[in-house]
Amino acid sequence: MEITGQAEFADRLFASAVAELDVADVVRARSFLQSNVMMSNTGHLDLMNHDPRSITVAKAVRHLYEPVPTRLISAGEIALCPTCRLPALSAELPEHGTIWCEAEVCPRDKPVTDSPRAADVLLLHRALRLFLVLPGLVEQSCLERLRDAGTPLSQLATGTYAGRLDGTDGVVRFYDRTCATLLAGQVVRDRVTVAVVPANTLDYGFRRAFENSLPDDTEISLLSDEELVLRNNTKEKADAQR
Ligand SMILES: [Zn+2]
Structure with a gap:
């Protein structure tokens, strides 16, 4: 379910947590949060396994983790979805x-194989789970596929990338939202020219609602991850193909 204002709230939470970090550490912090939806609540043990730079990053973001809310706890455990790795409710x-x-x-129908004791872990703030970790799944898989295809995206700023689609340079960002109207607002705010969403989100109705919600003078391409992988081409590679 989408809640208005949560994406902006997630951005603010992240921005204030990393305000004191340098650019490289901001990128590390974002990737740390995207790959750690939970943290051990003993903290100290977590940090022993990391290099010093990761410790700086983990310390900066540690307050973004909270005790697991009761609605996600069953028999003292929190189940993780075997597909998206976000919190889930297990079948009996x-x-x-x-x-x-x-x-x-x-x-x-995939068996739940990971359900730590809720008391042993802290869970990343819900806004960040939905607006940083969730789009991170499509982001990471797309970046990998584009790298493998020899047409990697280059990072412009945290979370935005330079791409070249059909010969035109674009500012690319990844999203995973179920409400097209809220997505349109977020994309305009983020000043991107190419918004990428998972293919299973992008049907005719979603595309139409998105386009109808954009201000009149705005030109933003809405693409599925699959379309991005097909259409992105580096200048070097395009020249080589000529
Ligand atoms: Zn899932």
Whole structure:
């Protein structure tokens, strides 16, 4: 379910947490949060396994983690969706899969194999789970596929990338939102020219609602991750193909 203002709230939480870090550490902090939806609540043990730079980053973002809310706890455990790795509610028998997960669109029939004791972990703030970790899944998979295809995106700022689509330079950012109107508002605010969403979100109705919600003078391409991978081409590679 989408809540108005949560994406902006997530951006503010992140920006204030990393305000004192240098550019390289901001990138590290973003990737740390995207790959750690939970943290051990003993903290100290977590940090022993990291290099000194990661410790700086982990310390800066540690306050963004909270005790697991009761609604996500069942029999003292928090289940993680085997597909998106976000919190889920397990079926009565974990081997029967999940009845809900935070991404909302994952297959329900994969067995739940990871459900730590809720008391042992802290969970990343919900706004950041939904607006940093969730789009991080499509972001990471796209970046990998583009790298493998020899047409990598280059990073412009935290979370935005320079791409070259059909011969035109674009500012690319990844999203995973179920409400097209809220997405349009966020994309305009982020000043990107190419918004990428998971293919399973992007049907005719979503595209139409998105376009209808953009201000008149705005030209923003809405692409699925698959379309981005097909259409992105580096200048060097395009020249080589001529
Ligand atoms: Zn899921």
